[in-house]
Amino acid sequence: MNSGSSKQIRKKILSGLLVICIIAFFIPTPYYLFQPGSVEELQSKVTVEDGEKTAAGHLYLTTVMSLKASNIYYLTYGLVAPHTDLRKVKEVRGDLTDEEYSKMLEHMMISSQQNALAAGLQAAGEDVEIIPAGIFVSSIHESSDAKGRMKVGDIIWQVDGTPVKKSDDFLHYLANKEIGDTVELTFTRDGIEQTEKIELISLKNGVNKAGVGIVPEDQVKLHASRNVEINAKDIGGPSAGLMFSLEIYNQATTGDLTKGYEIAGTGTIDMDGNVGQIGGIREKITAVHKAGIDIFFCPKDIHANDSNEKDVLDEAQKQGYSVTIVPVKTLQEAIDYLRDLPPKETT
Known part of the structure; x- marks a missing residue:
């Protein structure tokens, strides 16, 4: 093999390695770095x-x-950097999207x-007066009819025209409902009022046997001295x-x-x-x-x-x-x- 051919082979190998490095930069990894x-x-x-x-x-x-390990280089850094903990994305934010995770935080x-x-x-x-102010949607189950129609961060304040100021109100209203029943939820998203008719699903581990399939949290307002x-x-x-x-x-x-x-x-x-x-x-x-x-x-x-x-x-x-x-x-x-x-x- 002559020197010209060897140079061409080395050039192709280097070019191939460069392409691989560039591609690797854009391949995300399922980890967060914590420092x-x-x-x-x-x-x-x-x-x-x-x-x-x-x-x-x-x-x-x-x-x-x-820091989200957005490529293999960040991940490699996380493996060798002192006082750095690697955690899987699912462990950190579950099934939430970036937008939903930000709203939750x-x-x-x-x-x-x-x-x-x-x-x-x-x-x-x-004295501090605690005033219930609706129900914050912190999670939506994959099998819920609300999935794709409601979002994490929505504030529910009415069910079938009945005001619900806290989670207990919400659960009490749904207590006598059956799987397959439909309820109309009125909620605000980024300050804008919306409504959705949601079919109730079976709740295996819930207080009620049928529900919307969300994790509700109380939203409150405070009046302090x-x-x-x-x-x-x-x-x-x-x-x-x-x-x-x-x-x-x-x-x-x-x-x-x-x-x-x-x-x-x-x-x-x-x-x-x-x-x-x-x-x-x-x-x-x-x-x-x-x-x-x-x-x-x-x-x-x-x-x-x-x-x-x-x-x-x-x-x-x-x-x-x-x-x-x-x-x-x-x-x-x-x-x-x-x-x-x-x-x-x-x-």
Whole structure:
């Protein structure tokens, strides 16, 4: 074989490899990458009307940076990068589309802020009126007649002309319906009223034997004794609930809950102040360590499948982090812990 032929073969091989590399760039992978995100101070994001902003220390929410592995190169990076967790798309968002997943995150953050407002102000001894405002569609079953006709994020407020303000109203109305019956749902989508006639399907695991085939969540409005503004910008999801409620409580009450400490945390919150499990706890404790935080609140493991407390303690021990980790099951437990702390010594 002469040198000219060898050059042509090498050129073809290189060209073929280049084409393969280009094609691989556009082939998506079914994974998300999760890495330590930001630790964000809350006093500048939360403002309680007539509240105090004189804390010597700070309260922080924590985030996880998520990135869709849109090609094999991102996936390869995720396999070798430190403090990076790979999770399948289905594990992260189930069967939701990108648009539906974004709506769910937005709804979860709004609900988280409402829960934090109610929990924080009620812990401070103030009254909060909780007003049902319809039913948020958080998921639609594949076999539902509503699939393709309704969307995640729709707000149902009427069934066959009957107002339904909360999920219990909705389930009660459908309780005596049969499989194959049709109901007319009135709902809003992006502020526009719409109606759809939906045939009921069999519910194998539901309270009722027949239903629409959606997962409903209560939509509420709050009337509080004073206004609370939360500027969360692009932060999605419910995991900042505990820390929002602590910041609201700290501003709404006299004294300084922080006592000079830098305090971060994570955990969902409900309106009664109960703390719930979240995702990405290992990534969050790494972010907290890098930020030099003193105290980190995490959800306490209560049920058999809970793992936040175990995971965060395991990660901190393996990595040698010196952050004080405090598992809590309620907002009040976090408040009591901080109230019992001596003021931080200054040097």
